Amino acid sequence: MPVLSVENITKHFGAVEALKGVTFSVERGEVVALVGDNGAGKSTLVKIISGVYQPSGGAFYLNDTPCIFPNPAAAMAAGIETVYQHLALIEQLDVADNIYLGRELWRGGALGKLFGWMDRATMRRETAQALSGLHIKIPAPTLPVRMMSGGQRQAVAIGRALLWGRELLILDEPTAALGVEETEQVLEMIEKLRAERGISFLVISHNMQDVYRIADKIVVLRQGRHVKTLNKSETSPQDIVAYITGAKE
Ligand SMILES: Nc1ncnc2c1ncn2[C@@H]1O[C@H](COP(=O)(O)OP(=O)(O)O)[C@@H](O)[C@H]1O
Ligand SMILES: [Mg+2]
Structure with missing residues (x-):
């Protein structure tokens, strides 16, 4: 049973047909x-899966259950986490507060929430634990995000997605803003998480070397059309580019 199964999804914005029938699946532990x-x-497509947009036609399934996400919170509640290209971290907050953003823990139940008694000790402890398995050294959970490098920030964003995303992690251009060394760290992190924890990923990338390295399967879109799904074992970076540009059909 695939984790995610997308069937003939279409989407139009007025007269613009942004998606003209896309079908693919993500198996458990697969990087697509x-x-x-x-x-x-x-x-x-990513915004439809993460509840930002609703499809015009078609359907998608999470573990065989049809999904209708009216908003991003519904997708998150179902176990789908998305890391957008422009990181949604709050600069002045520390790592733990960013990880728990919108999901803060409160001391003293409803009353604590009313008075804003955040349970920082538990949040920091859980954060340290969650990030320790990430293969990128992140400074203390108490460090403000603005003091961190691009790679560390990306690791925090992925760490947050990992902590909450039980089913599927969607990464939109995870290395676009990073230097060579930091890109390498993030790619290694994805490889290790897949190998060690069987996490399923859907990754958007423009970098064919990165794609070829980390993906099991490559879904090619061209002008809203689903052109091809390629297995890594039967393709090459040059081949992928040919399908993207239309040199191959
Ligand atoms: N909110 C929107 N309103 C109108 N048109 C949109 C909207 N979002 C995307 N589009 C159009 O849909 C098409 C696909 O866009 P997009 O999904 O952003 O492509 P990609 O991420 O592959 O660059 C484009 O023609 C774009 O202009
Ligand atoms: Mg885009």
């Missing part, structure tokens, strides 16, 4: 790359 030129429909 979603590739295509600008305007191919990648972000639209």
